[in-house]
Amino acid sequence: MILLPPAASAQARAVDSLASAILGADAAIAAGVAGTIVYLCVRYRAGSAAPRPPVSPPAIAALEALWILGPTALGLLFFAWGARLYVRERRPPPDALEIRVVAQRWMWKAQQPSGRREINEVHVPAGRPVRLAMTSQDVIHSFFVPALRIKQDVLPDRDTTLWFDVERPGTYPVACAQYCGTEHAGMRASLVALEPEAYGRWLSETGEDGPAPGPAERGRRLFERRACASCHAKAGGKGPPLQRVAGSAVRLRDGRVVLADDGYLRESILDPGAKLVYGYPDVMPGFRGRLSAAELADILEYLRALGRGRGEDL
């Protein structure tokens, strides 16, 4: 069991220092209060012989002043300290590398300055400031990187930014921290920090002549173009939502429960009537002959990118 998440940037360590300072002060205050209470309860228990002279008014005034002014001063200190961190994490340096991030229920899409796109992964160079320009296509999400101690809400029809400077290469989990519906918990991604050369190599992997979209991305476009999205885009649509369908256990209309492996998915797309999902009408058009094998493969890749369920309960 670990008690602290790794700290992968100077900012993260600065946040940890402030948190430790508050923790120290809090622990001292709480222990002081608790200790005093226990001590007083023992010493002044009913029937004890401790003397109980009256308290003089000046003593009362002095005590009140002490515990009004002391916490005020401490509070101002923590405010100023926190404010410094906040202002810093809201002012990206001008030379930061800009990566666009689009949130959509329930995935993260990113686009590098070179045009290369990815889903649920964001590659960045280590040791260089990076700025995320983020927006959402539906509800409010929040881009949260625990290892960097930062997060920022991502709003529809508005840009918000988040910047950071990852010190060490590594893969750091990204979570969606703002509740966004059914699969909020599954809306996770990885922030992959690479050595600058490795990052350059990664960027050029896709060849010189511009960024070619990967299979999942091609599948996503097909999903949009072939109107799959019109039924499957959101909960409450005509068809079942497809997030995490791959690899999940699907209940069928005839009561059977089947594993949604590639075979099942392929069949569901080409010949939807063969196995009807429980609770949905038989309205999906069959795509046999209307999708090439390559296109079908891309769509399957995309469906898998939407997340994997677990078929264990079968």
Next chain:
Amino acid sequence: MSACYLDAGRTLRSWLLSRDHKRIAILYLAAVTAFFFIGGAAAVLFRLELLTPEADLVSAEAYNRLFTLHGVIMVFFFLIPSIPAVLGNFLLPLMLGCEDLAFPRLNLLSWYVFMAGGALTLGAAVAGGVDTGWTFYTPYSTAYANGYVTLMAAGIFVAGFSSILTGLNFVVTTHRMRAPGLTWGRLPLFVWSLYATSVIVLLGTPVLTIALALIGVERVLGVPIFDPRLGGDPVLFQHLFWFYSHPAVYIMILPAMGVVSEIVSTFARRPVFGYRFVAGSSLAIAALGFLVWGHHMFVSGQSEFAGLVFSLLSFLVAVPSGVKVFNWTATLWRGRIRLDTPMLYALGFIGLFTVGGLTGLFLAALGVDVHVHDTYFVIAHFHYIMVGGAVMAYLGGIHFWWPKISGRSYPDGFGRWAAVLIFAGFNLTFFPQFLLGYLGMPRRYHAYPPEYQVLNVLSTAGASILGVGYLLPLLYLPWSLRRPRDAGENPWGATGLEWRTASPPPVENFDAPPAVIWEAYDYDAL
């Protein structure tokens, strides 16, 4: 001596149509207890789900509906009405030395309005539930959530009017109906805290009401209010929501603080240390509490300037709470302390509230909140205050005034064991959540990465102990009703006016209108 209020009619009708504030308090007690166990049952279910990292016990949808129900019920139908509407209703006229509240019929109406709101909310839950979280953030709540959002919002809307009516009643009663000689400077601190609470209710609740109504307008009429596609701003909803809901947290804690002031003073047999500071800090909390709502929105996209202002003010609002904690502690100094059940709850309150409040400082500090916002750290913070603090104080208050309410005493041994059990279970449930939060586990997660499992198991284990702890008073308090009514007027040797009449009190509260010639908490005058 005239009849006691419990004997003034035994039919259901005589209860449901009663205008006696004491009977209405009992009606609230029944309702609020039921709501607490409904909310608690939801918590038990989703805590069980969180035993394992996978989604296995309930589906994602069901989980989301459960925590929404839990939050809504616990906040709006349990904690906000708990102390004011149960203990406040019962005690305010007794403490002021008058026969009833200023508007007895309005008081009964409040209860019916409250029940109507509760019925709508539970109706929405039974019909299929709502999955927006208790915060109803747009545009999720307006455009994406399916489920009975409007119905549940309507339930809260209606219950809001009930709070407003009760608040109005309390303010007018406190102004107009004090017994001769009971000046503002002699009021029990519980009355001060109820007064401050009522002011917050009156000035804050309308804003929540409007915010929820606007969601209804947008959902039902299709009239855009917060729709970002048309230039609307979802952050605006958050401003309106928190303008009420931050002060609402003080609606929940101030009455609890009032209860604790009464209990600590009684069982230390000393006047509350720094009476004027404790009374004044209630007003200071009420006033400053309205100035900090933006601390829930540090990463929401509100401006940097707003973030800075709200953070600064959040630190200032912590100061009057500190004044209370220190003064309670100082009240023990040179006292004659007895540790009966109510006192155990009150001391538990002080400890847990302090921890909860102090962790609020992490959240008020900008740099740290950016990290822990919307994680389990926040969940732990507010459960420490609301469950460890407010619920403890509520139970303490129930135990403290139970002899007055029922005329019976309860088995003190059971009471103490329950208090200790609740304290232990509570810490086991919620302390691990601070660690989870700092590690980065977001809230509202039905499934989580496996590295968080150990802490979650601890938390669920604690919750089951806590559940048992809460069941105990539910058993032994009703059981005590079979005992004879032999509690006596003033079993604890307390000073308030409520202790200068029979237990249970007669219908008119006092046989002769009392007059007050002594200062508050004057144990020598007893």
Next chain:
Amino acid sequence: MKALLGTWLALLALLALTVALAGARLAPPAALAAALAAAAAKTALVLLIFMELGRSRWAQRLAAAASFLMMAILLLGALDDYWTRPEDAPPRAPAERVP
């Protein structure tokens, strides 16, 4: 009674004034200031004379003052966010979107 009539005339005069000003196409800040000042003046008249706040008990004045104060807090607290947001932050039109 005379005072009431006088107040009423003053109210109508203020009304005429603001309507006329609105026709005058002032610059927006000036128009805003003028309209709000006139509304504030009207409110003061109604409150003090029609509602007799000038002669009422302190508790009533306190209630009125508290409500206005609270509304001011709500307005300022929410608006200072909008006033101090950076230029590009106001909700923008749904323009180009990445995928």
Next chain:
Amino acid sequence: MWVFLATEVLFFGALLTAFSAYRWAHARAFALAAGRMRLRLGALNTGVLLTSSLSMAAAVHLAREGRARAAARALLATGLMGGAFLAVKGVEYAGHVRDGLWPGPAFAGAGPERLFFAFYFCLTGLHALHVIVGLAAVGAAGASCLRRADGSEPGALVENVGLYWHFVDVVWIWLFPLLYLLRSAR
């Protein structure tokens, strides 16, 4: 009563705050939208409501002097003007709907303008609701005046109804400039 009115102030306060925030964020569109309002009808209604406040204040005075019958007449005048206000408002609403300004999906105009009209209908609708409640209260007060025409104490009812009515008037005093007058778009 004042405590109750304090609560009421915040009901409108919340809506006005939201309106102001948008008014700031979309200054131009909101000014244009205000230009689509019917200034004359709005001004007329303001005058009507201000005058009804006069007769209301008179009613309170008369009742205090024990002239119950005269007070009832003044209340009647108030009620009639309140009714007139609602009628004019109805005409206005009808006009807006005809112009396609109901902020539903069929709205004829840009997005932020639709927001303006959403708030217009919420604000004036809530206000109209208050006028309707006020009318009922005025009626009740009038009836009680007539019952007490023998000259006995008019009671707190008339006074409280008076306060309520003036409050409704004050709300309109703010709605009028915000919704109708701020139309210059420069």
